[in-house]
Amino acid sequence: MSGLGRISHRDISSEIVRRIAERLWEPGALIPGEQALAAEFGCSRATVNRALQDLARSGILERRRKAGTRVSLNPVREARFVIPLVRQEIEAKGAAYGYRLLGCEPVTPDEELRARLGFGKPARMLHVRCLHLADGAPYQYEDRWINLDAVPEAGGVSFSAVSPNEWLVTNAPFSRAEFIFRAAHAGGEEAALLGVPEGGAVFVAERLTWLADKPVTFVRMVHPPSHRVVTEL
Amino acid sequence: MSGLGRISHRDISSEIVRRIAERLWEPGALIPGEQALAAEFGCSRATVNRALQDLARSGILERRRKAGTRVSLNPVREARFVIPLVRQEIEAKGAAYGYRLLGCEPVTPDEELRARLGFGKPARMLHVRCLHLADGAPYQYEDRWINLDAVPEAGGVSFSAVSPNEWLVTNAPFSRAEFIFRAAHAGGEEAALLGVPEGGAVFVAERLTWLADKPVTFVRMVHPPSHRVVTEL
């Protein structure tokens, strides 16, 4: 507890975490009800409720009506990764951001891409390829398709100064997204652009977005193997 | 809104998301204050507050005292990846789970590993290596170090039947964790075990855990390049 004044939900959270860490409350065990804890901490039940809900959201506790609250048997079921703009990601590392447009042309998506996006019929799309640099070194190769039916304004943008990443973020809202992380072997062009040997390992992040079930954009972001996606909890 | 009865914080959340998606409230724009929204929705300020806080936590809104609440300019949306037990992950795919212990011996960590874990002085650790199989095919190579000062009971476990992954989850609580995803080139032993060519691309997930600033375990999980980490939001 933070000493003075009223009890905060943070105080309760951290005290509960402490009890779990010190094995006073074992994994799988039932912990006291909200009323009991409120009495113990000398605060209202609402405050205890907020603390417990926070911990449950982060996976440390599991709660069920009537059954009560118990310490998760396998804690941390989920990790959260923030997905920033490439430029911010690079600048946060203290490096100078660079951008190079490689190509930008209207296309009709092939069968595979349509299946991936859940398209019924073919549609007009914009294919944009570009390179993001950190202190002059290749950082990310971005290979992107934009659905012009969902974002018609994109047809009039040149993307020579502002990257599609950045433009879309403030111009194409979405309601659903899917992320995929994986390792892959660098193809010929990718390899050359990223400065890795052909067939060498690269880190690939893919993102698909929809606005109300209409595909918005699909992007393949390819990084050299030095790239790391880090998260803490 | 869900029609009948009282207004719920979910109703408010989804209405706000709708307004943002439909560009009634543009990215970067200031939205009405809690009091105004409470009046509009006919509910108490606390309910509006909860809805707005939820949306702020998920990155859709940004809030600052006195300055008010605005639609995030760059939705630094967070992706949540569920990190299940390997066995559950494999069984969820409908494959049969297999496990093979490759080695288990006490060691003193080298300089690099100690720096990584934030060790002051050398410590006794247990080095466990094993392979997880899906339908007989290599799925994940697990290379793990366990700090015997933090988890002394681990010294008496053979890990021949139950994997360290599974044992630790219910026996070694932690208060902080760090995840890293990246691509790498398969080393000699790894390559042979996973059935990929030496130097071929592999997907690596690393996890470090601490209990109250004391390192608990470090694990390197190596997957063949067919592996995908997927998430939706």
Next chain:
DNA sequence: AATGCTATTATGTCTAGACAAAATAAGTCA
């Protein structure tokens, strides 16, 4: 033994009011 109803209980959520804390804006003084 299996099924279905009912009371009970713990969490989920809302209200109305209050005060705290942070951050901006405005005003004051050198």
Next chain:
DNA sequence: TGACTTATTTTGTCTAGACATAATAGCATT
């Protein structure tokens, strides 16, 4: 002009009480 102080606004959080809802356990019935 520039630095400092004060007022004001908006979100952050707590309280006490109430009702809602889900899930269990026990009882009664078939």
